[in-house]
Amino acid sequence: MASAKRFANYPGAKEAPAAALEYKPEEDKNPALRGLALVVVATAIANSTWLQKWLWSNAKLGQPKLTPGLAGVVRRMHPNVIPLADGTVQTSSSMLELGAELRTPQPTNLAGRFNSVADYHEAYRSGEVTPLQVAEALLPLIRRDIKPEPSKYAVAWLQTNVDEVLAAAKASTERWAAGKPLGVLDGVPFGVKDDLEVKGFVSTMGMKVNKSEPYFNTPQTETVWPVQKLQEAGGIMMGKMNQHEVGMDTTGCNPTTGTAVNWANPSYYPGGSSSGAGSAVSGGLVPIAIGTDAGGSIRIPPAFCGVYGLKPTHNRTCTRASTMCVVGPACATAADLAIAYRIMAQPNPSHPDQGHFALSVPPSSSPSQKKYLGICREWVARSDADVLAVFDKAVHYLTSTLGYETVDIKLPYLREGKLAHAGTCVTEAADDAKARSSRGAANYLSLLSLPNRMLVGAGAQTPAADYLKYTQIRQVIMSHLAFLYEKYPDLLILTPTTPLAGMPIHPGDQKYGFSDGNNALKSMTYVWLANSSGCPAVSCPAGFVEPAQGDGRLPVGLMAMAEWGAEEQLLAFARDTETYLNETYPGGRVRPAQWADVLGLAKAGKGTATATAMGANPNNTAAATAGNTNGKLEEGGMGQLGSVPKTTTAAATTTTTVTGTTETSDL
Template sequence: MADRVNAFVPGPRIRIPGREGGPLAGLTFAVKDLFDVAGTPTGGGNHDWAKANPVPERHAWAVQSLLDAGAELVGKTITDEVSLGILGENAFDGTPLNTAAPDRVPGGSSSGSAAAVAAGLCDTALGTDTGGSMRVPGSFCGLYSIRPTHGRLDLTGLMPQAPSSDTAGWFTRDAATFARIGTVLLGEAPGPLPTKLLVAVDAFGFADPEVAAALQPMVQRLAGVLDTTPRDEIMAPQGLSVWARAQRSLQPVEAWQTFRPWIERDNPRMAFSVAAGLIAGSQVPVSEQNWAALMREEARARLRYLLPPGTILCLPTTPFPAPLRGLPMPALRPMRDRITSLCAQGGLTGHPQVNLPGALVDGAPVGLSIIGGRGTDASLIAVAQAMEAASS
């Protein structure tokens, strides 16, 4: 199938058939170019990274799992450079097209995977989420997406960024396929449904008013699906921006530690914004890191308190729809900071989070997120199925 949306990495497309008769037989998938595919360079969105690292001899665990389950691999997809981005723009390979809003970015860093699924070029696609890279493209492109419980999936064969926050997830256009992939990768069928619903009023207040209003029908449908009365709660008593500051203090330090040997050895080419982020990570004071580590413990304690068994929390996935393509850097920084303020809880706490599509603002998608207790990934997938059934 022709790549009409610039979702796949340049060069010959790879195709690897899945095992015959598996539970995912008949489905096609693509993988973000952070996952190893045997015999194919792992590019990581930076041409110098591919040159500096050997061609993998084995598939990443997640890739092998989908192949063993019968799905067919149809290509590797573009990522923000070394996964350090949230909007989906890559100086080397370009910006994949968001078919749900063609004048807007697809979201990153799993931009190509989201674009490929949204355009119908594959049934599902693997991506990663460290600071929001599954959730944000899901919201911007109108897809189901998941950031699993941290540590739930085996990340063998995945190019790291910040290991204490790194996760792998998947995109789909429909909840049935979303659940099929989850059953294979999680090793667990969807269910049971939660019985209590919390609404993160601080997150709704932080989002653009148009986004908060557009998501209200989904919140009411969610309450109906769970047959419960929603209860308002503050997710981050210290402040969403404070949680974001903690994540921005921890994640860049780890990213610098990950890429420092390569940078110091090879002096690679990279976009200014990526280089600036890595430099910032190298300069975070130890006192700031210590403060951020304590704030991470507070965030984890807060979500443990809010999310006992049978309870989920909902919030806007992103504070606004996808920004326009090609905006200047000064306009993008405050947007990135606002996105991080609604995504920081993922990396800080490790709780699973699912983006539910279903709302529009000015014709562009925005998603509603649901967060559960650690290990309740399958329950969140069951909610996605029930929400789709309720909207049909």
């Protein structure tokens, strides 16, 4: 049955050949490197084209060119499928209404309750607290220049402009006092990943700042569209957030800027590359964080940290210089995810792609409309047993209680497609790295950490012929997905977000970082498909499992992928899974033990007093980034910030007052 929807750049619905649908998983054989072994090997690889080629070959990134059945397949360079409106002109203010269901706070007695956008809105509306008081309470928790020691939460952040934050908070406070707020987001704090452009900030991307490079001396002159729309709605951008360096791994381990904490269990990594986003939302600092996702980077951290993440349709919120990367939100609740998405996804009429996107609309509420969950059984079976148990329980609830119907599906080139995705990502990363360097091709790797010198160096060796094969595999995958979406209207393809419930921290990883290609590829087992195809996908917490180390049960994410443009269907699914977690799952949602009640701090009137007591400089108006103690971008990294925790293992103990109680932090 042909789709009644209209798309630009539609791949055409075509079932993949039987041979392509045979899943042939293989174990990867990339050596894990840490410590001095990493130093020696990474240094050698960075200085040897031959070794870079060997690493590329050992990672099997050339395997896709051997894929049978690609002769004559159209080369699909970009997954930019655009859902088109039927005769409706889109404007920059085109957006679904933010209804009462999104503006109503959750019950106060709900287990594992997070502060949501609705909570901030209600606090401002009632006059219990002002946006300025919230900003004053939050700044001491996120600033890296606090003396004598930054807050334990500050490692999730890299830069902030204090004057701009306070000015925005004051303006919002005045609007509320005059009874003229801009909407539900007015005065609500949010953060932005450091690889996104924000006017006045240098996008350090989690790298060591090198002032001899023009790149690190060139602040952005414009703010990226989705962040701009959040600010126009009254949201207060608190600062730029930490990340895995240049987005090139899934752990969040950063030996240069420090590793953000997974507050669910600080003995595990927060996930990457939007590590600061996952950490800050799960730690209670902000209800919304904006990140990027080229290989699960706005879904893996939320999955590991127990919050919500949405990867939109390719180019939906803005266009990146990538065939994989999109911009999306990580949020505390499903309602926050809908609010953030609707605001930041308003069409940009001046952009050739964004200006044509039709609004995503909620799915039909008709009882006769089937709600399909497509499950590729052999693919899902690659997950660890404890993750599968959480997945199966969630699926049982969705089918037995909410009327979803499961259908068994097959997907093409699951092994070859994952390798093609990885090869594309490292190839684009190499090109980006060369563009940031003024030293030419011979020295561009010197700006990166040791693990990324290996990855990016290998990516620079991708032959054009192999890259073209990657694009043919993409076309077959996208055509088969179109076939499935036409066969099963409103189909959601369901998997765990990751096949494992977190990555444990190894002692010593923080000094140099580490390289573990096998685990990186494993963590992306399911997420890569949405990036390669351009489809939207959502990750929702669906349960918890026992950890192998440390304190705190590990969250498990449930991921659904929908047809191009069907973000609202995913948001409805997120609300369904949230109901399951809050009302049916044994014990309900688990909130991290060291969760920070920012609203509680603000209501207690601790904002200004706390900032003064912690040694904040009220005149600091510039970026407090890696190695920064005077409000400017400075050379160096964590070594210059001796008081900032360099590890999230239980190597040291600090004590911080949060919500009026003394809590111990394993940092």
